[in-house]
Amino acid sequence: MAGGVGSRFWPYSRNNRPKQFLDFCGTGRSLLQMTFDRFARIIPKENILVVTNKAYKALVMEQLPEMNEKQVLLEPARRNTAPCIAYALAHIRKRDTKANMVVAPADHLITKEDEFLAAVEKGLEHVAKNDVLLTLGIKPNRPEVSYGYIQAGAENEKGFRKVKTFTEKPNLELAKEFMESGEFFWNAGVFLWNAETIHKAFWEFLPDLAAKFDEASPMMGTDEEESYINELFPTCQNISIDYGIMEHARKVDVLCGDFGWSDLGTWGSLYDLSDKDDNGNVILKCRALTYDCHDNIVVLPEGKLAVLYGLKDYIVVEADNALLICKKQEEQRIRQFVNDVSMMPDNSDFI
């Protein structure tokens, strides 16, 4: 799934260059490319589909030249994850109605790839044999309030747990209780299931979507696909797979682990993940001289120099023609800032 816009990384991410296409870690590979590389280690490349917004087709093809154009599914409108997954499912079912699938966001970071891939392989085996929807759960390492949590039962002998509930983002107090209890895990948005199981679940919980994409299925991979999807997609309900199916399904398991996972949701989470200097500053891409500066994250274009005096707990990010300076603990406001920028006259260069 590579269709997000993501304004939380503004000004680094822009409408025409969202987070999944950025080389966050400076490794020379974007998050999308890293996600592709990761799965390509255990899944044949021709079995990988990328679902993205129409607007990003060229970007995807440029970043993943090893993919056939037909593997890139284009959404003509933003409709959240349930229609996105239904679309991919229609494609997959045309090739193999009994395929085992893994669904993952293309804009997350996984630093422990081996553990992650071992879990995916184990999970695929599990959903092949059992009529169950499976999700990956991340063992929390901090009382994070910006994630959804999964409450899970005891681990069975094979390492799987039954999902009790999917929870909304908690407040800090609750997040601390979640952590201490040991039965709550972060919902990483990574799902595994057999095509038959999820197809049944669509019919049970989102029958309108199921009907639409069953009708669309014969067109998949043909010349008619694009125009058909262009008609159909915008009529789909805007709903997440979590809210539309996972929270209601009766047989949902979770496989928990620590995969060095981050959704890189905000500058603050990038700060948490990154190496720090002796004063707790994270300096990415650029060079910096800091004086009396603590616990900041500074990201300027390569080749630039920052000289900073007397900043504590700030985000300082520059990209192209925009500079953002914001207190780290107020970063949830960045969405509002970007919205305000979008209201400015002559703003098109900035968003």
Next chain:
Amino acid sequence: MAGGVGSRFWPYSRNNRPKQFLDFCGTGRSLLQMTFDRFARIIPKENILVVTNKAYKALVMEQLPEMNEKQVLLEPARRNTAPCIAYALAHIRKRDTKANMVVAPADHLITKEDEFLAAVEKGLEHVAKNDVLLTLGIKPNRPEVSYGYIQAGAENEKGFRKVKTFTEKPNLELAKEFMESGEFFWNAGVFLWNAETIHKAFWEFLPDLAAKFDEASPMMGTDEEESYINELFPTCQNISIDYGIMEHARKVDVLCGDFGWSDLGTWGSLYDLSDKDDNGNVILKCRALTYDCHDNIVVLPEGKLAVLYGLKDYIVVEADNALLICKKQEEQRIRQFVNDVSMMPDNSDFI
């Protein structure tokens, strides 16, 4: 006088683009150009000399195409204001040993030009008739600690005062006393005198310099000037006209007024001079959205956008490849920062 480097406006000013060549006010004219325009209202253009460092010859000619190359005197080394003025004096004396002169820095701002020019004309008349060195004094509007002060006697019937002492930069307490006393004025570094008077003063207080430039005088304006000055100038004593002559001369007058003068010495003084928004922020050249921001000065290249949250009393300046963020009250440290930058490896792009 247009030879300064001035690191206090880093990163906006650089070694190859010092303050006098910058369009600080966004009017389309640099401080040097504004200084030239100002004096050209009362002094024939061909009687204006610019003394600058060799390295800035091309910049001066580019910014002042109306000047003849021979009006631009090139210093092959930095030797403070006394040698600079002695060099200009040698030029002027070759044309007219009885000329009346006004000497002014090319990197100051004067917002009340009419008052200023009226004072200059009155001063030129005064030094034409009297064997006296004259300086302009600025009525202080705040207890500034970064300026030198002139202690002056009572105003005579013509509006002139005798200088009692030139003082060093005072501490805040003393600066407040200076202001209250009513007999202290800022030393703006603008001097008026007759060529004979200052020539005598050079022989009295800096005889070595006087002898050197008397010897050089016949070469002025000839093909030999450049090579002669290249030899002579580096051997000159490094000394200011204030310290070398003004503080010792017996007959020094001061003409005081309020000329909307600023030496634009620092980002802080530019802040003080500039229009502010409702929250006391000064935004120059760029566009900005500010949230919970007070009393900052923000200068980014034209066309850029700054989004700022939770900054109070900061300097935020970007130019080319460098970004400076510094508490306003710590701006005197910028010199140190620039020095530190000059110690970095591969730093040549930054200074």
